[in-house]
Amino acid sequence: MNLADSPFLRACRRRPVPHTPVWYMRQAGRSLPEYLKVREGVPMLTACATPDLIVEITMQPVRRYGVDAAIFFSDIVVPLKALGIDLDIKPGVGPVVAEPIRDARGLDALRPLEPDDVSYVTEAIRALTGELGGTPLIGFAGAPFTLGSYLIEGGPSKNHDRTKAMMYGAPELWHRLMARLADIVARHLRIQIDAGASAVQLFDSWVGAVAPADYREFILPHTRRIFESVADVPRIHFGVGTGELLGVLGEAGADVVGVDWRVPLDEHAEQLAG
Template sequence: MNDTFLRACKGERTDYTPVWIMRQAGRYLPEYRKVRADMDFLTLCKTPEKAAEVTIQPVNILSVDAAILFSDILIPAEKMGLKLRFLENKGPKFGNPVRTINDVKKLRVIVPDEDVPYVLETIKILRRELKVPLIGFAGAPYTLATYMIEGGSSKNFLTTKKLMYAEPKIYMSLMEKVTETTIAYLSAQVRAGVQAVQLFDSWAGALSPTDYKTYAFPSAERVVKALKQTGVPVIYFVNDCAGIVDLASGAGSDVMGVCWRIDLKKAISAIKGRTSIQGNMDPCLLYSPKSLIVKEAAKILKKGTAARGHIFNLGHGILPDTPVDNVKFLVDTVHAWKQ
């Protein structure tokens, strides 16, 4: 087992900087598109053999240092009681968004072994076949709640913020159930065999620092603390984190994942050695000439040496039409880099 990724999570010395890529299993790979042609997205997530196959694809193709479970952050919300659909080129939609206290009361905290056995079976298959660590994941409570409240994706999260500000008791009641579900879901993934977990706070950057501290951070911190007790490394990824990275790094995670909108040197300084760091190349740079990819990767790698530990990654998910050859080149560049 190549444990370089796990050692970097813990801040231990590594022979090279490990690298994996958010959304590394996905539409940019022809091999993934071939599998996906035979089934819709949700069916793929719920078919263990196929979910395992697409999880493994980028490990074999790119030689990354970790695999991340192929699934979706909204899977638990569906089992809490929401009607989930994925519309082609439009993203996820909930047919019954959460807006009132009665909506919250109808939700249930999931029992993973009963509600998402396909996720746990996928993990068991992967542990038998992988030779790199497997990362499990979930959406952070605030991020998951925004989808449940908005009914899908949003640009300004107006409905979520209206509920936060005007009906804080309803919002907090929802967050309690989402937080309990997230802890149960990730804990079950660990029991099934994942060797690290990542908490995705994709929309936390839509909040002011004060609102983040009030409405998002406490639940994220609670999840992180619960998962730390399992003994596996915990990564907390906060998108658009420049204004809140100092607050977010106080959640207690082993690794702080940061987007490209903050200079890595500044992020490391804000973290003050509390965690290792993950990131943070702009995904759009993978469309660049290889000479620029080398130059920008080297800048990030050099800055990363100041951290307790550094895992190279993009600052968010890889884009659907990214040239695969450029992704391979990036991984090889990171592996070959020496200070």
């Protein structure tokens, strides 16, 4: 089958499909015994930087379930780690940053991302596209707000207090941080596309913590710029707990907006207007 005619890519472009395409938004590994076996004793960020492991874990749900698209095995903090940010993913906790960014001086750590910084990503995607054949590969990255929250808070946060304190109290610094992260994210997605990814997904895991007006002022311009930079492939946008944000999320420029379980699909469809 021609890759462009795959049900997943046709659906992304709102073209007729023979069946509703199914894929995993993230790697399905946590439920698969074969995943647990290959990950045993291997830290998450080590797995994300090992091409053979990336290929194997990405392929596991495709082999087992015959899904309509594969999702690249990685983590949203991979490009930050590649830039030399001192962070680790602690089991049961999540990403933890040793030196949080809370002032203008901290921005110096966020230099531009280069392909050589993530050469393992390019190597793994090239191997995957050969193995997947007519099954599309979805690349992905974390969005600036979510990455910024980890960097500012120093780790996962329930209320994102320090993040909002910067957003409201130091808006100039906030926009500089978001712009810097948007450049890194856009570059990371472009590297994946150039290596062979057929579509990309932007995860804004924590953006449901902001109000629609705040999203429009403090986040939307940066997200929109990312999507404009990768307009040559289908783009998916997803956030958790974003029922109230769907209308403005739809303005960011993605071809597909992911939704979670909190609002019925027919209501989502009305809010997104196509």
